Amino acid sequence: MTDQPQYQVLARKYRPETFADMVGQDAMVRTLKNAFEADRIAQAFIMTGIRGTGKTTTARIIAKGMNCIGPDGTGGPTTEPCGQCEHCVAIMEGRHVDVMEMDAASRTGVGDIREIIDSVHYRAASARFKIYIIDEVHMLSKNAFNALLKTLEEPPEHVKFIFATTEIRQVPVTVLSRCQRFDLRRIEPETQIALLRKIATAEGAEITDEALALITRAAEGSARDAQSLLDQAISHGAGETTADQVRAMLGLADRGRVLDLFDMILRGEAAAALTELSGQYADGADPMAVLRDLAEVCHWISVIKITPEAAEDPTISPDERTRGQAMATDLPMRVMSRMWQMLLKALEEVAQAPNAMMAAEMAVIRLTHVADLPSPEELVRKLQDATPPQGGPSGGRPAPQAGTTTAIGNTPAPTHPGPGAPSASGAQTAVALQADALQHYARFEDVVELIRTHRDVKLLVEVETGLRLVSYQPGRIEVNPTPDAARDLVGRLGARLQAWTGNRWAISVAEGGGPTIAETRDAAENALLQEAQDHPLVKAVIAIFPKAKITEIRTEAEKEQHALEDALPEVDDEWDPFDED
Numbered sequence: 001m002t003d004q005p006q007y008q009v010l011a012r013k014y015r016p017e018t019f020a021d022m023v024g025q026d027a028m029v030r031t032l033k034n035a036f037e038a039d040r041i042a043q044a045f046i047m048t049g050i051r052g053t054g055k056t057t058t059a060r061i062i063a064k065g066m067n068c069i070g071p072d073g074t075g076g077p078t079t080e081p082c083g084q085c086e087h088c089v090a091i092m093e094g095r096h097v098d099v100m101e102m103d104a105a106s107r108t109g110v111g112d113i114r115e116i117i118d119s120v121h122y123r124a125a126s127a128r129f130k131i132y133i134i135d136e137v138h139m140l141s142k143n144a145f146n147a148l149l150k151t152l153e154e155p156p157e158h159v160k161f162i163f164a165t166t167e168i169r170q171v172p173v174t175v176l177s178r179c180q181r182f183d184l185r186r187i188e189p190e191t192q193i194a195l196l197r198k199i200a201t202a203e204g205a206e207i208t209d210e211a212l213a214l215i216t217r218a219a220e221g222s223a224r225d226a227q228s229l230l231d232q233a234i235s236h237g238a239g240e241t242t243a244d245q246v247r248a249m250l251g252l253a254d255r256g257r258v259l260d261l262f263d264m265i266l267r268g269e270a271a272a273a274l275t276e277l278s279g280q281y282a283d284g285a286d287p288m289a290v291l292r293d294l295a296e297v298c299h300w301i302s303v304i305k306i307t308p309e310a311a312e313d314p315t316i317s318p319d320e321r322t323r324g325q326a327m328a329t330d331l332p333m334r335v336m337s338r339m340w341q342m343l344l345k346a347l348e349e350v351a352q353a354p355n356a357m358m359a360a361e362m363a364v365i366r367l368t369h370v371a372d373l374p375s376p377e378e379l380v381r382k383l384q385d386a387t388p389p390q391g392g393p394s395g396g397r398p399a400p401q402a403g404t405t406t407a408i409g410n411t412p413a414p415t416h417p418g419p420g421a422p423s424a425s426g427a428q429t430a431v432a433l434q435a436d437a438l439q440h441y442a443r444f445e446d447v448v449e450l451i452r453t454h455r456d457v458k459l460l461v462e463v464e465t466g467l468r469l470v471s472y473q474p475g476r477i478e479v480n481p482t483p484d485a486a487r488d489l490v491g492r493l494g495a496r497l498q499a500w501t502g503n504r505w506a507i508s509v510a511e512g513g514g515p516t517i518a519e520t521r522d523a524a525e526n527a528l529l530q531e532a533q534d535h536p537l538v539k540a541v542i543a544i545f546p547k548a549k550i551t552e553i554r555t556e557a558e559k560e561q562h563a564l565e566d567a568l569p570e571v572d573d574e575w576d577p578f579d580e581d
Contacts, residue, residue: 011227014199016057017064017092019079023195023223024187025054031182033079036065041077042180044152044161046137048168049184052224055164058184059133062162063099064091067127077128087127098127104139113144117151120159129160137163138170145172152178186221189213189315195223196230205234210243213315218250251286258293259323261364265294266331266339270368277364287360288350295343297324302336304328335371342367383540438474438503447477447497448517454500462489464521468513476506480513528553 016022019029035041045062047055064081071084081088090096102112116132124130134140140148152161152175163179165171187195196212207230215233219226229250233241236249247254257280264273280290303310305328311321346363353359441447451460466485470478481489490507497505515523532538532553542548554562 010231011224017083024191025184028182036077036079043155044179046163046179046181048165052222053184056135059162059164063131064088066129098124099131101133104134105136108139108141110143110147113147123158130158131160133162135164138165138167187223189216192216192226206240208242211241211246214246217315248284251289255320262297265367266371268368268371270365273364273368287356291347298340301328441474444469444472464517468516470510470513478508478510
């Protein structure tokens with residue numbers, strides 16, 4: 001009785017055996033071929049890339065090429081191993097005594113590396129080179145890496161190291177500097193589809209091009225993932241495997257229906273969008289997958305809007321391409337950016353929610369209600385249209401220009417001369433030193449500025465909020481303290497002024513007086529706030545957004561000052577040391 005050959009998964013059955021079988025890694029293959037032909041074979045290689053791009057497979061092909069002796073037993077190192085000699089067969093079957101594969105994920109310690117260090121001094125038993133293939137090398141411990149450094153830098157002539165890793169950033173730079181690095185790229189969609197079609201033909205399986213495109217998109221550039229999905233799709237389908245069967249197998253929604261849902265959301269049709277989402281869920285689509293597809297469509301349309309050639313994707317059907325191009329033309333980028341941000345937030349909510357479908361429905365409702373919100377430009381235009389024309393006997397200020405975010409007053413910013421400002425009267429003749437010195441403080445505001453200059457914050461606050469000025473002359477002040485003022489405020493103020501100016505100040509308490517500095521300031525701000533609130537445009541905004549508040553008011557003078565501060569200063573021509581002039 002003849003034994004039936006055991007079934008082997010497609011990813012192993014069609015694993016490349018030579019560099020000619022490698023797909024999508026032309027740069028690496030060309031470099032290795034030239035190195036072998038010039039006999040410039042490095043002592044250590046490190047292969048990095050995402051899962052399923054051929055890192056371990058490349059390591060085995062290199063090992064076969066180094067030890068291949070050809071069918072006649074006289075060959076040397078080659079990039080085209082024969083696959084027939086004893087070394088090629090043994091390496092291919094994983095039983096060669098001189099080619100040792102180690103999984104660093106399960107053997108991470110110094111003891112495991114010590115075994116390698118102790119064995120490298122012995123020559124290969126039968127092959128040309130003794131080769132150590134360490135998979136997932138980034139999993140080695142720090143001490144294990146350090147123990148390997150010396151041997152890796154100066155190995156015996158008969159020893160070669162080949163490392164493979166998906167996390168190249170976790171490999172110490174001291175190891176990377178001792179290896180020849182190869183970055184394996186993701187398989188391009190065109191190449192991936194051609195490979196899957198070749199395998200399906202060899203297996204005698206019938207599968208549509210659209211189904212292969214779905215598998216390619218789901219594989220995300222990984223050849224092994226694509227072959228595993230193809231294996232599953234062939235088993236899933238009865239007869240010819242269709243795109244609908246692959247979509248059901250992967251739990252994906254129909255791409256056309258995703259575009260329909262996307263369109264309903266952007267039109268603000270909440271009821272229709274929820275019905276479509278429920279229909280996709282009933283057909284087996286995962287809510288998380290639907291939102292991911294919506295995010296993918298949003299990204300794809302945004303990219304098409306910026307780079308139209310991105311629409312020529314082989315994994316996209318002609319009908320989807322036409323719809324995507326039309327959406328990219330009609331939809332503004334601000335809408336796409338807003339939807340992208342909301343979809344990212346929705347994906348987080350669905351992942352954490354106890355019921356994914358409920359969270360997805362709430363996300364769709366939120367998206368449909370936000371979709372028809374006006375842009376800031378449209379909102380200002382509507383507000384301006386709703387604002388009645390100004391004028392009348394009392395006159396009025398013109399409305400601010402579109403885009404203004406703060407109410408503008410016409411009150412100029414107050415200015416105060418510093419302590420060094422000259423007196424308005426000025427001394428015409430010689431006077432006493434004391435009177436001459438006090439002329440620097442011709443106004444009470446100059447005294448306040450003196451307190452501010454000496455950074456006595458407590459005294460400054462007390463003077464501004466607790467004293468009403470009755471009369472003022474340089475060196476003599478009459479004030480009326482408020483009920484909340486400190487009892488020793490007048491005495492402390494006189495003592496500080498005498499210490500700062502070197503002259504005696506007479507400060508007395510009297511009845512009457514005007515408002516405090518703080519009350520005057522607050523009255524001006526309140527008047528400006530009231531003026532802003534009475535502005536027709538502001539009234540229109542608050543009518544539409546009742547909870548809106550005025551948070552800042554800038555006068556024209558303040559706007560000009562901010563503009564001057566923000567403007568770049570003029571720069572003189574730089575001196576040129578080589579300019580003879």
